[in-house]
Amino acid sequence: MQPFTVHTGVGVPLRLSNVDTDQILPSKYLKRVTRSGYEDALFAAWRQSPDFVLNDAAFAGASVLVTGPDFGTGSSREVAVWALQDYGFRAVIAPRFGDIFRTNAGKSGLVAVELAEPLVLRLWELLDASPGSSLTVDLERNVVEAGNDFTEPFTLDEYTRWRLLNGLDDIAITLESEGDIAVFEQQRSPLKPRVGSRR
Amino acid sequence: MTGPRTIIQKIWQNQAIERPGKPDLLYIDLHFVHEVSSPQAFDGLRDTGRPVRRPELTMATEDHNVPTDTLLLNDPVSRLQVETLRRNCEEFGIELKRLGEAGQGIVHIIGPETGLTQPGMTIVCGDSHTSTHGALGALAFGIGTSEVEHVLATQTLPQTKPKTMAVTVTGRLPEGVASKDLALALIAQVGTGGGQGHIVEYRGEAIRALSIEARMSLCNMSIEWGARAGLVAPDETTFDYLRGRPYAPTGEDWEAAVDGWRQLASDEGAVFDREVTIDASTLSPFVTWGTNPGQGVPLDDSVPDPAEIGDPEEREAAARALAYMGLEPNTRMRDIAVDTVFIGSCTNSRIEDLRIAADVLRGRSIADGLRLLVVPGSMRVKQQAEDEHLDDVFLAAGAQWRGAGCSMCLGMNPDVVGPRERTASTSNRNFEGRQGPGARTHLVSPAVAAATAVTGRLTSPADLPERSRTESRWS
Numbered sequence: 001m002q003p004f005t006v007h008t009g010v011g012v013p014l015r016l017s018n019v020d021t022d023q024i025l026p027s028k029y030l031k032r033v034t035r036s037g038y039e040d041a042l043f044a045a046w047r048q049s050p051d052f053v054l055n056d057a058a059f060a061g062a063s064v065l066v067t068g069p070d071f072g073t074g075s076s077r078e079v080a081v082w083a084l085q086d087y088g089f090r091a092v093i094a095p096r097f098g099d100i101f102r103t104n105a106g107k108s109g110l111v112a113v114e115l116a117e118p119l120v121l122r123l124w125e126l127l128d129a130s131p132g133s134s135l136t137v138d139l140e141r142n143v144v145e146a147g148n149d150f151t152e153p154f155t156l157d158e159y160t161r162w163r164l165l166n167g168l169d170d171i172a173i174t175l176e177s178e179g180d181i182a183v184f185e186q187q188r189s190p191l192k193p194r195v196g197s198r199r
Numbered sequence: 200m201t202g203p204r205t206i207i208q209k210i211w212q213n214q215a216i217e218r219p220g221k222p223d224l225l226y227i228d229l230h231f232v233h234e235v236s237s238p239q240a241f242d243g244l245r246d247t248g249r250p251v252r253r254p255e256l257t258m259a260t261e262d263h264n265v266p267t268d269t270l271l272l273n274d275p276v277s278r279l280q281v282e283t284l285r286r287n288c289e290e291f292g293i294e295l296k297r298l299g300e301a302g303q304g305i306v307h308i309i310g311p312e313t314g315l316t317q318p319g320m321t322i323v324c325g326d327s328h329t330s331t332h333g334a335l336g337a338l339a340f341g342i343g344t345s346e347v348e349h350v351l352a353t354q355t356l357p358q359t360k361p362k363t364m365a366v367t368v369t370g371r372l373p374e375g376v377a378s379k380d381l382a383l384a385l386i387a388q389v390g391t392g393g394g395q396g397h398i399v400e401y402r403g404e405a406i407r408a409l410s411i412e413a414r415m416s417l418c419n420m421s422i423e424w425g426a427r428a429g430l431v432a433p434d435e436t437t438f439d440y441l442r443g444r445p446y447a448p449t450g451e452d453w454e455a456a457v458d459g460w461r462q463l464a465s466d467e468g469a470v471f472d473r474e475v476t477i478d479a480s481t482l483s484p485f486v487t488w489g490t491n492p493g494q495g496v497p498l499d500d501s502v503p504d505p506a507e508i509g510d511p512e513e514r515e516a517a518a519r520a521l522a523y524m525g526l527e528p529n530t531r532m533r534d535i536a537v538d539t540v541f542i543g544s545c546t547n548s549r550i551e552d553l554r555i556a557a558d559v560l561r562g563r564s565i566a567d568g569l570r571l572l573v574v575p576g577s578m579r580v581k582q583q584a585e586d587e588h589l590d591d592v593f594l595a596a597g598a599q600w601r602g603a604g605c606s607m608c609l610g611m612n613p614d615v616v617g618p619r620e621r622t623a624s625t626s627n628r629n630f631e632g633r634q635g636p637g638a639r640t641h642l643v644s645p646a647v648a649a650a651t652a653v654t655g656r657l658t659s660p661a662d663l664p665e666r667s668r669t670e671s672r673w674s
């Protein structure tokens with residue numbers, strides 16, 4: 001995973017709430033078995049409309065998505081995160097995320113920043129007032145910056161932040177506790193089922 | 200911790216491996232795998248040379264993209280995905296239930312029905328409706344593909360302690376009102392983000408009175424209001440359900456297991472981070488009008504008028520949903536005509552759901568021009584339904600009787616709803632395009648789905664005219 005420290009890039013306002021993962025990545029693209037190359041699939045249904053904000057040339061090359069509450073609810077598909085990354089997004093800012101989406105983002109290196117709704121509204125206004133302007137997501141200082149008078153703190157759980165800052169592989173970290181896992185397994189109830197053991 | 204504990208805290212403490220300065224590792228007792236969310240996870244194992252730590256705690260099935268009217272995988276992209284799963288299971292030694300085999304079915308149906316799902320277990324799957332297994336008192340939640348790889352490699356997941364929530368359902372559900380209606384009413388009340396970050400215990404008189412299968416429909420929908428997981432503490436109903444199932448313990452082991460399961464109930468005085476109460480006795484059949492599961496009303500009501508919604512964001516979301524759904528404000532829900540009815544999905548495709556639907560359809564015919572798909576959740580459910588001759592009832596009514604799979608719940612297999620086509624569906628998501636590009640979905644219970652198929656409009660069984668004597672001779 002690529003480390004994430006400070007990122008500055010074009011912000012794009014997606015003025016919608018409840019953007020579920022079926023919208024971020026429609027299910028027909030779920031049939032692929034690859035891990036990359038999903039940029040065409042991102043918001044595929046909505047992108048057919050010329051009015052969709054990602055089709056606005058002013059936001060070309062956007063890398064920070066600013067959207068409404070309950071982004072990434074619904075299906076657990078991690079491909080929704082990969083598609084955002086393949087398109088070029090490094091961070092998503094929203095008042096609230098679907099739990100699984102937020103976890104998936106943390107695992108894949110997409111930074112999911114929670115900012116309260118009034119702050120998101122302010123960012124939308126800023127981005128609409130000067131389309132194509134940049135935002136900064138600073139994970140070292142835990143702040144979002146936009147223009148001269150927008151500097152707002154955010155929190156990310158410490159473990160995820162530490163992994164993102166250092167680009168660390170979660171599985172390798174867990175395997176450092178291999179001894180403890182083995183001890184746990186020895187004490188685990190033998191009554192629990194094992195696949196293939198049924199009568 | 201000492202003092203009274205919730206069932207959630209008890210399971211957590213039993214399963215957590217503590218690490219200084221890092222989140223606990225939660226040991227996973229059972230991991231379900233399917234063709235869609237797993238290929239890249241197995242690739243990850245191969246890339247890093249890691250084995251599957253405990254293949255015997257993993258079970259795989261083919262459900263999401265498989266057809267339900269043939270055993271042939273005609274779509275080459277789907278076939279590649281299924282064949283990839285078959286190769287991966289072979290290579291890593293994981294038991295796989297293949298399309299058409301007796302044990303195959305939707306991932307959240309086959310766990311409980313075989314008794315693999317048991318109280319107190321931690322269960323995960325790369326699928327958000329894993330919460331279904333909570334009906335048996337398991338702590339079960341959906342994960343993404345990176346986590347699938349993590350569980351395969353380590354049989355654990357790093358997890359921060361969840362917030363806990365109690366949903367207490369008082370009173371009893373009135374006759375003809377299902378746990379699906381309760382779920383839809385609850386989501387309309389708390390909102391789609393209402394449970395975010397929480398694991399929920401459903402409790403109270405109404406929950407105790409529910410069958411295990413009805414509890415599954417309720418726990419299944421937990422994710423639709425943002426909850427990470429939902430569960431019901433095990434009780435006699437749970438033990439009766441599990442006794443004698445293939446993976447249930449037997450003899451002395453059974454007694455010992457039940458003794459342990461009884462300890463799981465939340466202690467008197469245990470404190471939850473949040474509590475919600477809902478009165479079951481006031482509920483009636485519930486249906487959705489919009490494009491998220493929280494946009495629902497009682498069937499007796501009408502489509503809301505966005506102009507009357509105070510919150511600007513909700514108003515805009517409602518207007519957008521009505522435009523997508525092709526609905527006018529204030530239309531009576533009962534006046535909405537549908538083209539297709541889907542009875543299936545991990546929410547409502549178990550034998551009880553099919554019995555309810557068959558009771559409504561027995562001696563009746565579906566409306567002219569309407570398409571009704573009845574899709575059992577597993578091959579076991581299919582077999583049992585056929586043993587009870589429910590398939591005859593469905594076929595006589597004019598329905599299609601299919602093989603097991605996710606089918607029309609999501610638009611990634613051949614069973615899709617066409618653009619602007621309207622469907623009443625027993626599944627769990629009415630998102631834009633969920634059942635096919637442009638598809639318009641109304642979420643309903645199995646009873647409402649069956650009655651709707653008869654009239655062609657959103658209908659509850661109580662609205663239907665009496666059957667003649669001969670027609671209803673089996674009911």
Ligand code: SF4
Pocket residue numbers: 262263305306307326328544545546604605606608609626627
């Ligand atoms: S039936 Fe629908 S919700 Fe359930 S596992 Fe299949 S696709 Fe997911």
